Amino acid sequence: MSDPSPSLHLRQRLRRGRDHLATALITAGGIGVIAALLAIGVFLVVEVVPLFWSTPTDTGHEVSWRALWLPQSYEGYDAPQHRWQPTVTSAEERPQYGMTPLVWGTLKAAAWALVIAVPLALGAAIHSAMFMSRRLRSRIKPTLELMEALPGVVIGFIAGLVLAPWVERHLAGALALVVLLPPGVLIAGWGWTRLPVRLRRCLPLGWAGLWLVPWLLLLVAAALGLAPWLEAGWFGGDLRGWLELRLGLDYASRNAMIVGLAMGFAVMPSVYALAEDALSGVPGSLGEGAQAMGATRWQTLWKVVLPAASPGVFSAVMIGAGRAVGETMIVLMASGNTALMTLSPFDGMRSMAASIAIELPEAAFGGTHYRLLLLAALALFVFTFLVNTLAEVVRARLRHRYRRLGGAP
């Protein structure tokens, strides 16, 4: 038994040293991230707390928790109002700090984004995980995931300066599209089942993503072409007037529908990607077993695969909600920033994130306005933190479940 040669010994020690160094660096990085996260939270709390502790020096008006959230009576109004008008132009005025419209606007924008993004993203995920041909999927999935790389500013810019004026000019056509497209796709599906088998073989289900495109274009053309006649026939040639007269809806050019479309577009890729991963990660043995016992593809999907993947789908939606609540530039550019509290999809709104972006540069450092904006920031931070943590916990449990199922004989 001879000693290892000194150079080999040295090399081993060097390698071990490198390992230690790498481990230490990675650990330090992890701790650093956690520390930074905590520090941000602590900073926000420390900045916000004086709001309720002491009388602010800049306005002389105490800010109470109730005044932030409940309607207040202001000079010149008949009834108590929720108002957000934090800057004053003369000394005898009182700034109006009603935070409720901002919270409302944030939730409303996120809700409309999810209404548009979730059905589309989940539908796409189910189709591409269960039915789509492998070749098409290998092209479409990266493309959809690439959409996620589009910066919010760009989407917001297009929504605010191109989409919003276009929809305002072609309101009837745009609404006709919204009404016509979903049933149009359903009709295509029904028609497909009625086709003779020979024809159906020419239009395989796995390639529906491609052969539906001409049909969709046809629907779009039909909706836009028919809209002026529909408007003239049913709505007296003035859909906006009709909406206002009959339904009491005022159409603002930058509204929840536009924000929902734009932000839905921004949120969709991440929801799709996560849901698709969850669905295609369901162990194949489960679906095969169900089909072997005579279940149809639909039954397999609905009764076996979806329940198995449901935590993953849930966390995909949660991640989408977190992104929609925190998204700033799209809401800033496409919502009109009107601090309203209405349910109407044709009204604008003002979100907390957009308010922070617009107002923080002008807020006097340490003043009430500044602290209120940081309170909004804290609320956003807590919300996205909770939502993301929840999503991550659920996903971890899902991975565990898959491992167990996959390992079963």
Added chain:
Amino acid sequence: MQRGGKARRRWLGALILMLAMPVAMADEVVGSLGAVGSDTLAGLMLRWGEQLTDRHPGIRLQLQASGSASAPPALVAGTTRLGPMSRAMSDTERRDFIERHGYPPVEIEVARDALVVIVHRHNPLTQLSLAELDGIFSATRRCGGGHAITRWRELGIERPRGRLALHGRNAASGTYGLFRQRALCNGDYRARLDEHPGSAAVVAAVAASPRAIGYAGRNHLTAGVRALPLVDAEGRAVRPDPERVRQGDYPLSRTLYLYLNLPPGEALPGPERAFVELILSPEGQETVVELGFVALPQATLERQRRRLGLHETP
């Protein structure tokens, strides 16, 4: 040996150059100017900055244009010595400055401007009274607007039908504050008013919709929109023409300011002095007109040059 000699010669050259530089630039003003404030003035400040660099190659202007309201905090905190503002400082802002520094900021008028009330180019409305303006934009109507005006019919025109869609600036801008002060008598804006992060965005939004009405800085006017004449106290409809704005006849005229942090008794430091000299010179005022603002009257220019001790310039 050859290479070493070359390198040494290059070093020597660089050394001589470095030694010679201060001599060559001894009478040149050198430095960088930082400015924080109005985005209305951003284009003008940048153009003046370019001209300044042409005159004195050693000076660079760095501008952060995030709204007039951002100028006073930056001046108070001492992060900048120049604060361009599209309105005069409020009493509170002035008090904060004095509390921190012990003396008031130096106020320099740099140009005149006006807020214009704009409608789509096909809108048939011919003029607007100040009471009507209040009724349209205000929720509290302190400026004589008897009742709220929400439909075009109430302004006496048939088309466009329906409601007015209101567009304005976000709260950080001096334009927002000034319009509120002058047109709303410090009343509250209607909640249903789209707040845009720039005047150009307001103009673009109004140009895209026949039912829209909005306010913006005069220099942002485009062919897509029309500025409405406003009826003044004597019942005359006044257009925002340069002469009417310069004299202050147009009701929403305003002066654009530059605020300086300068202890009393001290002379202006070189770069600042060069910059103010340029602004108050005929060349600087020509730039004002080029960018769609209105030049100051000759008398005002003279008075300010004298006050700042700049009278030796022509």
